[in-house]
Amino acid sequence: MRVVLVPGFSQTPASWQDVVDALRDRSAPANLESVPIEVPANLAWDATVAALADTGGRGHWCGYSMGGRLALAVALDHPEQVDGLVLVSTTAGIADAAQAAQRRADDERLARRVLAVGVDAFLDEWLAQPLFADVALDAPGVAERRGQRAEDLAAMLRQLGTGTMPNLWPRLSTLRVPVTIITGRADTKYTEIGRALTAACTNTTVRRVELDGGHALAQTAPAELAAAIAEALAVT
Numbered sequence: 001m002r003v004v005l006v007p008g009f010s011q012t013p014a015s016w017q018d019v020v021d022a023l024r025d026r027s028a029p030a031n032l033e034s035v036p037i038e039v040p041a042n043l044a045w046d047a048t049v050a051a052l053a054d055t056g057g058r059g060h061w062c063g064y065s066m067g068g069r070l071a072l073a074v075a076l077d078h079p080e081q082v083d084g085l086v087l088v089s090t091t092a093g094i095a096d097a098a099q100a101a102q103r104r105a106d107d108e109r110l111a112r113r114v115l116a117v118g119v120d121a122f123l124d125e126w127l128a129q130p131l132f133a134d135v136a137l138d139a140p141g142v143a144e145r146r147g148q149r150a151e152d153l154a155a156m157l158r159q160l161g162t163g164t165m166p167n168l169w170p171r172l173s174t175l176r177v178p179v180t181i182i183t184g185r186a187d188t189k190y191t192e193i194g195r196a197l198t199a200a201c202t203n204t205t206v207r208r209v210e211l212d213g214g215h216a217l218a219q220t221a222p223a224e225l226a227a228a229i230a231e232a233l234a235v236t
Contacts, residue, residue, distance in 0.1 A: 001029055002059030003086075003233060005036040006052065006067030007141070008216075009160075010123065010153055013038055015064075015141030018222030019229070026226065029233050035059065039070065041152035044159050045166065046077075053078035060233055062086035064218055066160055069093070069168075076171050086180045086232050088225065089190045089215045092168040092197060103163030111154035119150050131187070131215045139219040172200040179206045180232035182225065184213035207232065 003023075005016045013036030020034045040051045053074045058081045063071030068090025075082040094100040114122040123145055127135060135142070158164065179201050183194040191210060198208045209228045213221035 001031060001233060002033045002035055002057070003229065004056035004059050004061045004071075005034060006056070006061065006063035006071045007036070007039065008063075008065035008067050009156055010126065010145050010148060011064075011067075011141055012144040012148070013141075014144040016218055017140040019218050019226045022223045022226030023230060026230060029230060032230075032233065033059075039067065039156070039160070041149070042155045042159075045073075045164065048160060049073040049077055053081045057081065058083065060084040060086065062088065062229055063090065064088040065090055065215070066156070069162070069165060070160070072168060073165070075175060075177060076168060079176070082177055084178045084180075084232065085175070086182065086229055087194075087197065088182045088217060089184065089187060090197075091162065091190070091193045092172060092200070093165050094162055095167050095169050100163040100167070103161060105163075107157040107161035107163060111157040114150045114153045114157070119148055119153065120146055122150070122153070134186075134214050134220045135216045136219070139216075140222075141219070169200060172197065173202045175201055175204045177204060178232070179204055180209060180228070181206065182209045182211065182217065182228050184215060184217050184221070185210050186212075186214040190215060 007015045016036040023034050037056050052070055061071040061082050068087040075085045094103055181194045181197050183191040194208055198206050211221050211224045217225045
């Protein structure tokens with residue numbers, strides 16, 4: 001059994017390290033292979049989804065935040081690669097056109113910001129947001145994030161942002177693989193979105209799990225997240 005792990009914005013596969021270690025230590029499900037993959041830079045949405053489907057291969061797919069949106073798109077566009085889906089602190093896009101346009105404008109400002117100040121200063125500002133207040137500076141993957149190129153982060157904001165991606169909400173009822181939706185109880189925004197995702201997946205088995213924690217569960221609650229992922233894999 002394989003689980004493909006897709007990181008969030010500005011993250012690298014190293015951001016999953018504590019989760020990978022916890023999955024290995026608990027040895028369940030048996031013979032589980034954890035495969036953290038990297039989101040390619042400078043590709044448009046559809047090309048990114050296709051590249052991830054090719055790189056990740058067939059298995060259970062688990063994505064966090066931006067990575068969750070991409071994993072969801074892989075399940076919808078390349079269903080032959082996805083045996084089950086785990087969505088962590090994520091959404092299916094923005095349905096309202098005006099809100100999507102505002103989000104694109106916000107992401108454009110962030111893209112210009114990272115190009116203006118550089119990766120280190122930008123990540124200091126990014127991780128200072130309340131959403132990431134519980135992420136330690138030495139958490140897995142944080143140092144690796146600082147090795148990213150400003151141009152690549154700007155491209156992700158412009159090409160893979162929530163306002164730019166297709167609105168996937170109308171397609172959720174077409175999912176046929178089991179879906180598990182995981183959020184942190186302290187992350188009230190995404191917990192509410194998680195409830196909406198659960199309600200929209202009408203033609204498949206769907207589970208919703210709330211953990212003690214905030215948005216960045218792979219860094220702040222890796223053992224609990226690994227247990228939730230393992231349980232999702234065990235029942236699919």
